[in-house]
Amino acid sequence: MADAGSLPRAHGAGLAAGRWHERTPNWRDIVAVLLLLATLILLGAGARQMVAPFVLARPPQISLAPSALPMYTLRTVVRMLAALLASLVFTLTYATIAAKSRRAELVLIPLLDVLQSVPVLGYLSFTVVFFVSLFPGSVLGPELAAIFAIFTSQAWNMAFSFYQALRTVPTDLDEASRSLRATPWQRFWRLEVPFAMPGLVWNMMMSMSGGWFFVVASEAISVGEIQVVLPGVGSYVATAIEHRDLAAVGYAIIAMTLAIVAYDQLLFRPIVAWADKFRFEQAAAQVVPHSWLLDLLRRTRFLNRLFERAGSCAEGIARWPLTFRPAAPWSRRLLPRNIVDALWLTAVGAMIAYVIARLVHFAGPELTRSDLQIVAGQGALTFLRVLILIALASLVWVPIGVAIGLRPRLTAFVQPIAQFLAAFPANLLFPVAVVLIVRYHLAPKLWLTPLMILGTQWYILFNVIAGASAFPSDLREAAASLRVRPARWWREVMLPGVFPYYVTGAITASGGAWNASIVSESVSWGPTHLSASGLGAYIAQMTAAGDYPRIALGIAVMSMLVIATNRLLWRPLYTLAERRTRLD
């Protein structure tokens, strides 16, 4: 074979091409280094301010000057990045434990299901106090609270996807790595993480796209007496609302647009293009994702060498022959398996009982029967709104999405726009809508409602587009050749085909609408307050008043409503869709 076979790869290449040339940076290095340095410096600047002193009573003043906006945007982006890293660490640990331990799984997975359905902004009201007290006098406390809120909007679906992937690692690959006597640590990095990577990256993108909404929402919080204002795009818009400055809102929208596009181009495109090599299908994909940045980095000489070094370091860590001896043997010898299970379940049950008792003890004395009635009524109102909005959005976007998806050129043009619109934090647009409602004296109960779905309806659109463009061409041709009439074409050919994609989009859209209700059912423009009532408005009002028992009640009811819709509507629909479109 090749004469350099025994040498390490980098050396072999160096010998073949002459070392000296290979070490010389090329022009691409300069561009890439500049990009890299600029990113690092900017991120560092953003991060340094996160540990500045902070006085609760006197939150920092937010300047509405457009020149201040780049710095605010930067800080928002850094928060986002920090939350993403936290979510990644959480995913790699939580999901792994759930997938590896049957007993942990018993608790962790249902818990994840519940965590997922708690409205993100609900976490904020409770955690902000905790984090502020953790770092008194430092802005780090509120920063962490905001990051935690964003984390809660990202972590759960990432963890779910990773858990699913770990459970479905192909048996042959697993057996192969066992027969090569790889330790669990090696198997994790060599097989399981790579196998889960495409799904994880996709879910990270979805998480990010939802995350912008919450990063904006979590920068200006007031829970009762506690006022937290963190410099960022969100607080900039909040200040603009206070001052009724529509131009500033416009600047913020532009800044956010640029930030999202940059994030996509500089972070996610490269990651998606890179993760493509982990796709498990042996057949080559039709469309291979590309990223100009990744191509640039891969063709640089100097940086590529640097990355290779870093890569081989990381590989070294992945190769550590760490072994985890399962701690079970002693207990297995002493007690039969089912008794341990019973003990474990009892412990878990006791824990749950204790938490519920604490909650009742905490909130019980404050709450009356009429509170329950009010919350139930408000919950029903918001529930109705979500259902109607999803139905309306489906009526509008499904036909449009199908029309676009069947035209490849149009799809290539519209799909990125739809994905961008889904990522764009709709709460930045609220003031525009509110100004219109105020000016034309429209009824807030009706006209505030569409705001809930302003940002999340795009999930329906882009999933339907994806579904229609993936619709098998032979099935389309068959329908054309049979000259199926339009009514039947929609009913029996196209709609069943895009149904699974639609359900995926609708689940995301409805989850997003519930979350958005907290900020969209109760809005203000300067001193003017508009409320559409509903559960979201209820939670928002109680948060402003700092009434913790009622915040808890509102959040609990909302979580239960979300869980109920997921269980009773979306999950059965999804199962049905999946079963019907399967051919094998």
Next chain:
Amino acid sequence: MTGQHMADNSAIPVLELSKVCKSFAKASGDPVPVLADIDVTLREGEILGLLGRSGSGKSTLLRIAGGLVSPTSGAVRYRGDALSGPAPGIAVVFQTFALYPWLTVLQNVELGLDALKLPATEGLAKAVAAIDLIGLDGFQSAYPRELSGGMRQRVGFARALVSDPILLLMDEPFSELDVLTADTLRTDFLDLWVEHQLSTKAVLMVTHNIDEAVLMCDRILVLLSHPGRIAAEIPVPLAHPRDRLDSEFRSIVDDIYAILTARLTESAQTRHALHGGVAQPLPHVSTNRIGGFVETVASPPYLGCAELAELGRKLALEVNELLPVAEALHVLEFADVKDGRVRLTAAGRVYAHSGTDDRKRQFREHLLRFVPLAAHIRRVLDDRESHTAPRARFDFELQDHLSKDDARRTLNTAIGWARYAELFSYDDRARQFTLAR
């Protein structure tokens, strides 16, 4: 004899394609021709076969006949009238079955009646009758996923036949099925056809299986590729049921092999002129298959010279798999391919009896001498200071002469061969060529 189906030939043909051309737009501007000047006349009572390798545009031709694709130029007439879009009386059976997974067998078949706007009861009766005719009774309520491949294609046939079509178009209908199932389905269909149980007046069938074409068709059009054009018309004057071992049957099969291979070497020669041979399309064949093929031909009973038809049966390879290997050997000058037989050259015989390292060396020499593209890439890499070159450079060069897909495939083949020969290497992450070693 098929005479029973032959109405008088003076009647209007069921389908008539004259001077049909089809080209697809290309990113760089010039359209790539897929079909050039095709004339086909399909008369009442006959099964006409379109036989060709992949890339010969035969499926596109069938779609033009079905009104699913419109030709770039030329005329398509169905029973004397110009065809524009899917028309009543034309039905298609798809290679992939094209069944809707969310509809039951009955619903899938009923979809074929939608355009007829029949009353519900009448439609149901017709659908059930078609299901019975095609041997699917009892499966009405099954979903496609519950059926085997053969049963699925029966549904495909029932759906096409339920509307009593005049013209039946079949796009490689048996190629996704295993040999046994395909045989049964073919026989069942021929029985219905010969016994006049179908309203269908004419059948146009696309296939790459020579045996299948000779078994079923009354006439076969052999298509060549780049661009797709008709090379020969072969009548099959045999009575049904036909016997594969019959000497007349065998001689028709051999004729077709001879036509396909004659054109193969001829096209390889003319292609050499293209861009100094650099843009010669390479057959997508792995070096493993080349090695195995050379060994088989070199060993008894062939001892260096074999009939392709015979080899196809022995190796269970269909013509669309067999011909590319033969072409690769021809291009690399390990063998001469002529008149349906493959004869190893002296180099080919040596190659067959060499060990791995010697083989690699010989392959490398032949690659440099006889595959201008490989030599060209190597030269560019040698000339460049960095000894690297982006793939896009050669992609664009090839796309001046080939379609985008052909350019990609040709380059991929060159990469595969060069990797084996250790002539140069390719980094798919950076999409650039590098020197091996």
